[in-house]
Amino acid sequence: MAVNNELFKGTLQTIILNLLAENERMYGYEITQKVKTITQGELILKEGALYPTLHKLEASGLLETSTEVIENRLRKYYSLSKDGQKERVNKLQEAKDFIAHLQLLLNLKPAI
Amino acid sequence: MAVNNELFKGTLQTIILNLLAENERMYGYEITQKVKTITQGELILKEGALYPTLHKLEASGLLETSTEVIENRLRKYYSLSKDGQKERVNKLQEAKDFIAHLQLLLNLKPAI
DNA sequence: CCATATACATAATTTCGCGATGTATATAGA
DNA sequence: TCTATATACATCGCGAAATTATGTATATGG
Numbered sequence: 001m002a003v004n005n006e007l008f009k010g011t012l013q014t015i016i017l018n019l020l021a022e023n024e025r026m027y028g029y030e031i032t033q034k035v036k037t038i039t040q041g042e043l044i045l046k047e048g049a050l051y052p053t054l055h056k057l058e059a060s061g062l063l064e065t066s067t068e069v070i071e072n073r074l075r076k077y078y079s080l081s082k083d084g085q086k087e088r089v090n091k092l093q094e095a096k097d098f099i100a101h102l103q104l105l106l107n108l109k110p111a112i
Numbered sequence: 113m114a115v116n117n118e119l120f121k122g123t124l125q126t127i128i129l130n131l132l133a134e135n136e137r138m139y140g141y142e143i144t145q146k147v148k149t150i151t152q153g154e155l156i157l158k159e160g161a162l163y164p165t166l167h168k169l170e171a172s173g174l175l176e177t178s179t180e181v182i183e184n185r186l187r188k189y190y191s192l193s194k195d196g197q198k199e200r201v202n203k204l205q206e207a208k209d210f211i212a213h214l215q216l217l218l219n220l221k222p223a224i
Numbered sequence: 225c226c227a228t229a230t231a232c233a234t235a236a237t238t239t240c241g242c243g244a245t246g247t248a249t250a251t252a253g254a
Numbered sequence: 255t256c257t258a259t260a261t262a263c264a265t266c267g268c269g270a271a272a273t274t275a276t277g278t279a280t281a282t283g284g
Binding site: 163183 | 229230231232233234
């Protein structure tokens with residue numbers, strides 16, 4: 001997923017769910033561009049990672065889709081389902097805990 | 113590696129190199145206990161993850177080993193090589209960048 | 225006597241993202 | 255005109271990483 005970074009494994013679902021919580025509905029290509037913009041080009045979300053993950057989240061009932069044709073091109077819009085909204089909250093908390101633990105283990109924060 | 117958390121994938125090498133930077137020399141079992149203590153039991157470092165990673169780091173020349181028999185049990189102590197010390201700095205910076213990007217993507221920090 | 229702790233190790237399996245590839249339209253530049 | 259790039263979707267094979275399970279062995283507490 002990243003330019004030179006294996007670390008994002010496992011965080012992609014969380015990132016997608018969170019972007020969709022903030023943006024109501026987005027299509028795949030838009031998500032890749034959003035990630036690029038937010039990280040100032042540091043992170044490139046690859047299609048080979050994105051689309052399978054979107055399909056998986058949809059199959060799990062966390063995402064809903066609607067397809068439109070815009071300027072002669074297909075767009076598949078994704079948005080959070082009710083379950084997706086709940087799962088987003090869970091995964092966000094997990095990510096917070098993960099960051100906190102990692103900072104502890106790497107001694108990046110002073111002891112409490 | 114974790115109790116209920118897929119997120120730590122890719123961070124294990126960084127965690128090990130960093131613990132060894134702080135503790136001079138450690139043996140495998142000691143590392144599992146240290147991780148458990150630091151995270152207050154939240155993170156359980158499994159042997160199936162730890163030992164292959166230690167062997168890999170040693171094979172890459174990042175770790176050096178010395179084996180001792182203590183109380184009739186084998187202990188294999190690991191310490192950072194010169195290359196390991198350098199790589200630890202690199203990986204720590206990568207982890208910092210990773211955390212910063214993740215916080216940006218998850219909107220966990222106010223915009224600058 | 226047996227579970228748990230200490231201490232190492234490996235094999236099979238699963239999961240996840242990467243890289244490559246494929247289809248298709250629109251546009252900018254040489 | 256041709257070609258590269260951007261937009262927009264999708265899938266397959268591969269490799270890396272951790273999990274689960276299993277194995278060996280000693281020491282200790284109940």
